[in-house]
Amino acid sequence: MSNQPIPLSHFAPTHSSEVGKLVNETQQFIAHLSEKGGPDPSDYLMLNTLLQNFSEEKTQSMVSEAQLQKLREAFGDALSPETIQGWAYQQPLGYAGDFKIIEKIYNYERSPVHKLAKWDDFFHSQKAPKAVRNRLSLFLDQLWKTKMAHPSGTQILNVASGPGRDMYEALKVLGASDLRIDCVEQDSHAIDFAKTLCQEFHQNINFIHKNIFRFFTDTTYHLIWSAGLFDYFNDNLFKRTIRKLAKSLKPNGRMVIGNFSPDNPDRGYMELCNWKLIHRSKEHLAQLARECGFEDHQIQVEQEPEGINLFLVITN
Numbered sequence: 001m002s003n004q005p006i007p008l009s010h011f012a013p014t015h016s017s018e019v020g021k022l023v024n025e026t027q028q029f030i031a032h033l034s035e036k037g038g039p040d041p042s043d044y045l046m047l048n049t050l051l052q053n054f055s056e057e058k059t060q061s062m063v064s065e066a067q068l069q070k071l072r073e074a075f076g077d078a079l080s081p082e083t084i085q086g087w088a089y090q091q092p093l094g095y096a097g098d099f100k101i102i103e104k105i106y107n108y109e110r111s112p113v114h115k116l117a118k119w120d121d122f123f124h125s126q127k128a129p130k131a132v133r134n135r136l137s138l139f140l141d142q143l144w145k146t147k148m149a150h151p152s153g154t155q156i157l158n159v160a161s162g163p164g165r166d167m168y169e170a171l172k173v174l175g176a177s178d179l180r181i182d183c184v185e186q187d188s189h190a191i192d193f194a195k196t197l198c199q200e201f202h203q204n205i206n207f208i209h210k211n212i213f214r215f216f217t218d219t220t221y222h223l224i225w226s227a228g229l230f231d232y233f234n235d236n237l238f239k240r241t242i243r244k245l246a247k248s249l250k251p252n253g254r255m256v257i258g259n260f261s262p263d264n265p266d267r268g269y270m271e272l273c274n275w276k277l278i279h280r281s282k283e284h285l286a287q288l289a290r291e292c293g294f295e296d297h298q299i300q301v302e303q304e305p306e307g308i309n310l311f312l313v314i315t316n
C-alpha cells in the first residue's frame with residue numbers, strides 16, 4: 001500500500017462539529033498506536049492523513065487548546081523526551097529547535113526505549129526532517145561554490161551554527177583548506193558539541209558565543225549562511241537581521257537564509273509537538289528581501305529536493 005496521504009479535500013472539516021469528530025478520531029488512533037507500541041509503516045498512511053488535517057490553516061483556527069491537549073495526552077510516553085517528537089514538545093534545553101534535536105534528525109536517532117522507537121521511525125519518515133537532512137548537501141554546495149570563486153582566504157559566516165554537523169560533513173569533503181568559518185551561536189552547549197565534532201577542522205572554524213542581535217563585526221564575508229533560525233523571526237525581525245547581516249557581505253558576496261515553506265505537510269504534526277515555525281512562501285521571502293532594499297536581480301529563492309526548506313539567496 002502507498003504511504004501517500006489521502007488528499008485533504010476528502011477530510012478537511014469546515015465546521016467546529018466536524019473538527020470535534022476529527023479530533024476524536026485522531027485521538028483514538030494515536031491512543032491505539034501508543035498502546036500497541038508505536039506506529040508500524042502500515043499505519044503511516046492513516047496517521048499522516050489524520051495529522052495533515054491539522055496543517056490546514058482553516059482547521060487550525062477551529063481547534064481549541066483543550067482539543068490540542070487531548071490529542072497530546074493520547075501520545076502518553078511517546079511525548080516524553082525519550083522520543084524526538086517528545087523532545088520537540090518538552091524542550092528540555094528551554095527552547096525549540098535546539099542543537100540536540102537537529103543532531104538527532106541528522107543522525108536518524110532512534111529511542112533506546114524499545115516501546116518508543118517506532119515513533120522515531122515515523123518521525124524520520126516525515127518530509128520536514130528529510131528537508132532538514134537535505135541542508136547538509138546544500139551547505140556543502142554553497143561552500144564549494146564559494147571556495148571555487150574565492151580559492152584563497154574564503155570567509156564564511158554561519159549564523160546559528162547549532163551542532164556543526166553541516167560544517168563537519170562539508171569540510172570532510174572539501175578538506176582543511178584556506179577556508180575560514182566564523183560561527184555565531186547563542187547556546188554554549190551547542191558550541192561545545194560542535195567544537196568536539198569539528199575538532200580536526202579547528203583551524204578553519206571560529207566560534208563566537210553570541211546572540212546574533214548582539215553580534216557586531218568589521219569582518220566581511222563571501223558567504224553568510226543561516227538555516228533553522230529565521231523561521232522563528234517575525235517579518236520585522238527577519239528584515240532587521242537581513243539588513244544588519246548585509247553590511248557584512250563583501251562585494252558580490254552571497255547571503256543564504258533558510259526558511260520552511262507553507263508546503264510543509266508536517267506543520268500540524270510539528271505544532272502538535274509544540275514546534276512552531278513561521279512558514280514563508282518563495283514570494284513572501286522575495287518580498288522581504290525587496291523591502292530590505294535589494295533589487296530583483298539580486299534575489300533568488302532556492303529549495304532542497306523535498307521543496308519544504310526554501311533558501312532566500314541574496315547577492316550583494
Ligand SMILES: C[S@@+](CC[C@H](N)C(=O)[O-])C[C@H]1O[C@@H](n2cnc3c(N)ncnc32)[C@H](O)[C@@H]1O
Nearest residue numbers: 097099160161162185186187190211212227228
Ligand atoms: C535549529 S538549530 C540550526 C542549527 C544549524 N544551523 C543547522 O541547520 O544544522 C538553531 C540554532 O540556532 C541557535 N540560535 C537561536 N537563536 C539564536 C540567536 N538569536 N542568535 C544566535 N543563535 C541562535 C540555537 O541555539 C540553535 O543552536
